[in-house]
Amino acid sequence: MDMNQYLSMFIDESNDHLQSLNESMMGLEANPEDLSIVQVIFRSAHTLKGMAATMGFEDLASLTHQMENVLDLVRNNKLRMQDFIFDTLFKSLDALESMVEDITGGGEGKADVSAIVASLQAIVRGEIPTAAGGAAAEVAAGATAEAPVFLDEFQYSVLEQSLQEGHKVLYVDVAIRKDCQLKAVRAYMVFDLLERSGEVVKSFPSVQDIEQEKFDHSFSLYYITQKEASEIQAMILNLSEIDKVTAVALDQESLHQMGQDTVAAAAEAPAPVKEATPVSNASPASAAHAKEEAGKPAPARTGGAPSRTIRVDIERLDVLMNLFSELLIDRVRLEQLASEVQNADLTETVEHMGRVSGDLQNIVMKLRMVPVDTVFNRFPRMVRDLAKSLDKKIDLVVTGAETELDRTVIDEIGDPLVHLLRNAVDHGVEGIQERLAAGKSDTGTVNLRAFHSGNHVFIEIEDDGAGINPQKILQSAIKKGILSQEQASNYSDDEAIQLLFAPGFSTAEVISDVSGRGVGLDVVKSKITSLGGNVVVYSTQGKGTNFSVQLPLTLSIIAAMLVRLGSEKYAIPLSSIVETGIVKQTQIRSIHGNKMVEFRNSHIPLVSLSKLFSVPDYDESTEEETEIVVVRKGERLVALAVQDFIGQNEIVIKNLGKYLPEVQGISGATILGDGQVALIIDPNAFIK
Known part of the structure; x- marks a missing residue:
């Protein structure tokens, strides 16, 4: 079968699963005893393994399989999560990401992951390096050890309710002949037979271990059905290579006793794990079926409901x-x-x-x-790894991730934000000892915020670190030859802070893999400017620093006010207009050679568009009254003088291309209903 037709789908879905795994692992690290998160991680890993195996990417599938072995022990209360396990699983995710990147680039997804695989296998064997040195103390019973079939609270309630509703609950023990060559296949036939007449709620070993032949020659399970125990026993014995079958019907009393036994056994087991919210330890599909049969709402299942989204190529959306x-x-x-x-x-x-x-x-x-969540969701993992490498404690607080931006901006904004976050973690937040000495908590906070304001989106990265020392920046700029001593003496604190964006500038004393090469903030500034945005720095020494990135929504269709200047027509975006009005020539003042008009108890500049754009057939100074449009950028206001208002309209922004490169005050053009071309005014340019 030709798999190439499914390759792009595999890459997209693999990236989704890897992102989900990263997010869930971060959640689990914050709350290591929540087994419900482990279930989510296990399902994602299991799906990824199946997809990789189907597509023929064996290295990817085998590494995911090793991760599954560790996660299976965790979700079955046989292993407690700790730092070494988290680090190893995160390394595994990094390796999987690099494999998927290789496949995206046309490779075969090969990688040398022997060291990671060895670490994962050591964890399964119980060889975990701990501070106390007790390697095996964290692993209770191995996956293949003889043990009763533990029921969690949810599974026990499912079986109990099934009995109350008239179903039969059986405890089935199956032994396969010792000379059987394909015991996993034989076990599958047993499960397949049982699933036709009821639901398997829990098995030991787990379904995954049985699939991978990780069991001796026998397995046990709890089973809900309408058939008698003897009938089930006879059905299984009819299969070839089955040595012995024991099927025992349970009543309320015997089920209760078995529930008590498993609770006691779990209490005696080493490395106790706090009981999590009831989550099935059986395969997700069978647990969901059992729960439905018990008359409860089914848990989330992979592949249960039809997908309500489709992937569309961005070029088609452009067309x-x-x-x-x-x-x-x-x-x-x-x-x-x-x-x-x-x-x-x-x-x-x-x-x-x-x-x-x-x-x-x-x-x-x-x-x-x-x-913007599509960009933000990769940052928590990045900040976690960076903080660990710098030996700092940092909380990343993300707000406004649901704020929406045009896809073209989303694609470009990721790298600048990475630079700014790395800068905040490395330069902004102090080390643990410095923070304690300054009377702060040992854990620094980096806020990543996104919000709408007018026709712009603002993304802010704020830390509670030491802030920026303007004098240190000036000294570093002099040392690197960016400024002379004389120039530096004339710089204000705000101007000094802006030097952070100078090419080749860095305050790092030592070049590391994080910073110090002087490549970063200048790239950020140029990239954001190329997107039609702006970046501003606010800093208070001892309190922290805020990098505020302003980005346009870059919508192709906007509401605008059409105005006339002589024979020419112009469009002004409505989102920038504060109000329109009329001023008399006698109200126009001249201050330091600049025309100003009074507006709401203050004076604002008056800009003549006809003079600025050299309109030949109109001059507002010859008229007694002049129409004005007051536009705003932030807190600043400017009045634009026009001849007439044509009206409000929705216009399509057309790029000027190479015809009028970088004309100040013009952001594009539009075609009007009468076929004329109107230039679109950029109010921000006048205010700058």
Whole structure:
């Protein structure tokens, strides 16, 4: 079978599972005794292993299999999570990610993971390095040791309720002949036979171990059915190579006694693990079936419900957006024609078309919007590893991950944020001893925030570290030849802080794998600027530093106010407009050679667009009154002088390409309903 047609699907789904594994592992590290998280991790790893094996990536499948062995011990209360196990599992995830990257690049997903595999196998054997040196103390019974079939609270309640509802609960013990060559296949046939007449709630060894032939020649299980014990016994004995079968029907009393026995046995076992919320230790599918049979809501199952999402190539969305842009231009043209013709039927049809295209526009826009969570979700793991390598304690607090940005910005913003976070962890947050000496807690906090404001999205990275010392920055800049001593003496504190973005600048004394090469913040600044954004630094010594990144939503369709200057038309984005008004020539003041007008008890600059853009057939100074549009960026306001207001409209932003490169004050162009081209004004440029 040709697997290449499924390769892109495999890569996408593998990346999703690896991200899920990373997030769940972070959650488990914060709460090591929550076995419900282990179940989620185990399911993701099991799915990933199955996909890799199907696609023929054996190295990937075998490493995931070794991880499963460790996780199986944990979820069956036979192993307690600790630092060494977490580190080994995280290393395994890194290796899996590099394999998937290799496959993405056209490779075969090969990697030398012998050291990681050896560590995982040592954990399964109980050889875990601990501070006390008790290697085997953390492992209770090995996976193949003789032990009763432990029931957790949930499984016990499922069996108990099944009895109350009239089902039969059997304890079945099956022995396969010693000379059987394929005992896993024979065991599968037993399970397959039983699943046709009821539900297996729990088996020992686990279903996974039986699949991998990790059992002697016998296994036991709890089973819910409507058939008699003797009938089940006879059915299993009819299979070839079955040596002996014992099936015992349980009543409420005997089930209760077995439940008491397993509780006692668990209490005597070494390395006790705090009882987690009731979660099935059987395979997820069988546990879900049993729970449904017991009349309870089924737990989440992989592959149970049909998927409600599909993956779409971003290029197709771009084509859809361009087609809709053309449709919008035609709609505006039709509206103009309908107003000229004054035909009732035509007007009604055009109005309906306007409503439908408005709804279509909302959907098209939302298709392109992606939550910043798709970028943020890889940062907790990165900060955890970085803090560990620097011997620091750091909490990463993420807020506003649901904030949406255009897909084109999402694709580009990841690397700049990585630089800023690494900077906060390395330079921002102090070491444990320094923090304690400064009267702070030993754990530093890095806040990663995203929020909407107007037609922009702000992403802030704030730490509670030592803050930025402007004098230290100036000394470092002089030392590296970026500034002369004389230039430095004229710099204010704010200007000194901005030097962080100078090419080749670094305050690190020692070059490490984290920082010190002077490549970072200058790259961040140039990348964010290329996206039409801006980055600002706020810092208080002793309190911490805040890097605020401002990004445009970069929507292709915006609401705008159309204005006229002589024979030319311009569009001003509505999101930047505070209000419109009229000023008389007598109200215009000249302060230091700059025109100013009074606006709400303060004076703001007045910019003449006709002079700025050299409009030949209009000069507002010849008129008694001038229309103005007041625009805002942050707290700053500017009044733009125009001739007439045409009205409010939805416009399609068209890139100017190479025709008008970097014209100050112009961000693009649009085609109006009458076929004319109107330039789109960038209010931010005037305020800068």
